[in-house]
Amino acid sequence: MSIRIHIENCDDSFPCPEGSNVLRAMECLGRRGIPVGCRGGGCGVCKVRVLAGEYRNETISRACVSVEEEAEGYSLACKLIPEGDLRLRVIGKMARSFDATRGGFHFYGTPSAASHRS
Amino acid sequence: MAMTGVLRPGHVALRVLDLEQAVHHYTEVVGLSEVARDAQGRVFLKAWDEADHHSVVLRQADEAGMDYMGWRVDSDATLDRLVAELEASPLATETTWIAAGEHPHTGRRFRFTIPTGHSMELYAHRDVTGCATGYLNPEPWPDGLKGMAPSRFDHCLLYGDDLDGTVELFTRILGFNLAEQVVAGPERLQIAAFLTCSNKAHDVAFIRQPMKNKFHHASFLLGSWNEVLKAADIISKKKVSLDLGPTRHGITRGETIYFFDPSGNRNEVFAGGYIWYPDKPTITWTDDQLGPAIFYHDRKLNEAFLSVVT
Ligand code: FES
Ligand SMILES: [Fe+2]
Numbered sequence: 456m457s458i459r460i461h462i463e464n465c466d467d468s469f470p471c472p473e474g475s476n477v478l479r480a481m482e483c484l485g486r487r488g489i490p491v492g493c494r495g496g497g498c499g500v501c502k503v504r505v506l507a508g509e510y511r512n513e514t515i516s517r518a519c520v521s522v523e524e525e526a527e528g529y530s531l532a533c534k535l536i537p538e539g540d541l542r543l544r545v546i547g548k549m550a551r552s553f554d555a556t557r558g559g560f561h562f563y564g565t566p567s568a569a570s571h572r573s
Numbered sequence: 574m575a576m577t578g579v580l581r582p583g584h585v586a587l588r589v590l591d592l593e594q595a596v597h598h599y600t601e602v603v604g605l606s607e608v609a610r611d612a613q614g615r616v617f618l619k620a621w622d623e624a625d626h627h628s629v630v631l632r633q634a635d636e637a638g639m640d641y642m643g644w645r646v647d648s649d650a651t652l653d654r655l656v657a658e659l660e661a662s663p664l665a666t667e668t669t670w671i672a673a674g675e676h677p678h679t680g681r682r683f684r685f686t687i688p689t690g691h692s693m694e695l696y697a698h699r700d701v702t703g704c705a706t707g708y709l710n711p712e713p714w715p716d717g718l719k720g721m722a723p724s725r726f727d728h729c730l731l732y733g734d735d736l737d738g739t740v741e742l743f744t745r746i747l748g749f750n751l752a753e754q755v756v757a758g759p760e761r762l763q764i765a766a767f768l769t770c771s772n773k774a775h776d777v778a779f780i781r782q783p784m785k786n787k788f789h790h791a792s793f794l795l796g797s798w799n800e801v802l803k804a805a806d807i808i809s810k811k812k813v814s815l816d817l818g819p820t821r822h823g824i825t826r827g828e829t830i831y832f833f834d835p836s837g838n839r840n841e842v843f844a845g846g847y848i849w850y851p852d853k854p855t856i857t858w859t860d861d862q863l864g865p866a867i868f869y870h871d872r873k874l875n876e877a878f879l880s881v882v883t
Pocket of ligand 1: 478490491492493494495496497498499500501502519531532533534837
């Protein structure tokens with residue numbers, strides 16, 4: 456029986472093969488909802504918070520998820536291995552560093568707000 | 574003009590989340606060779622055509638990203654002169670000497686922080702252990718190469734806030750030149766600077782971005798577009814995380830592909846570009862043409878390429 460990942464933000468769900476990380480499962484199905492970056496637990500754009508379900512995390516960069524956050528269910532989808540159905544909220548964003556349509560370089564909030572750290 | 578002063582990017586030191594996975598990536602996928610390990614557990618590597626002892630340093634840490642980049646200068650006299658100028662400038666902060674031998678086969682290094690928050694080093698000595706083909710009647714390339722097998726570590730692209738300060742430090746103090754730039758808006762604010770200390774289109778590049786001390790990529794040189802395509806095959810064969818490419822940059826004209834190491838640090842391998850001379854005018858790109866400036870074929874801005882850093 457396959458595991459289902461439910462993404463709360465867009466009220467969408469997709470299956471995840473056993474042993475696969477959530478981001479890879481999403482990408483393999485051509486689905487969207489979680490931003491895709493390095494796929495290596497280093498950049499933080501795929502940051503999520505697990506609201507319900509069993510899982511384990513592979514090694515993630517502490518610049519993206521602190522020990523305290525990890526204890527509160529924050530994770531990186533590219534390092535998140537479900538061990539049953541999961542409900543997630545997507546936290547990470549592609550911080551738009553450049554907006555050509557508005558003719559210039561844009562700072563999105565303060566440096567800390569523009570970063571993926573929360 | 575003979576090349577003097579700062580000669581080249583000599584090393585890049587990267588933080589990785591799992592050392593053995595990283596060593597596997599940089600040796601089997603990228604195709605560098607491991608040349609040493611030290612008591613701190615750092616791993617030193619080099620590309621096949623590099624003469625000096627090492628050019629890439631990996632350190633296991635709980636965050637990915639770049640620790641520092643090092644620049645080889647032509648002599649001790651140059652090192653002392655540049656250090657005096659850096660010490661006297663408000664642009665260089667957290668200045669410190671690192672003792673000879675802290676990196677294996679390497680002399681004293683002077684470390685400082687630049688206005689965009691990155692740590693940089695200058696050094697004048699590193700033992701020449703030789704390239705893989707030697708210097709007497711050499712073959713054009715060695716046997717036993719693995720992975721993409723670049724000939725050298727070439728440059729880094731870094732993100733930070735005070736681009737003006739960093740460009741001033743590199744041009745006014747370290748003697749770099751501005752080969753290419755990107756400007757934005759009616760006030761033509763400089764948002765990217767491609768700096769050269771040599772005959773290359775860039776030895777380091779910086780992008781203006783609100784966070785300090787961010788790492789976009791470390792790049793390695795291949796011999797041809799065909800080798801870039803083969804690198805793309807290797808990325809799929811070895812199930813490496815692909816970022817973008819193969820494609821061509823408008824900026825610097827390089828033929829390129831981007832991918833990530835297992836800790837999420839971005840790598841590039843590239844070929845081509847042009848030879849830069851000190852009398853070449855600076856090339857300027859405007860933000861309305863940023864699509865083809867960055868990816869000449871696709872001509873579109875790519876959010877992941879622009880936003881994903883470690
Ligand atoms: S995609 Fe970079 S941390 Fe997951
Ligand atoms: Fe590059």
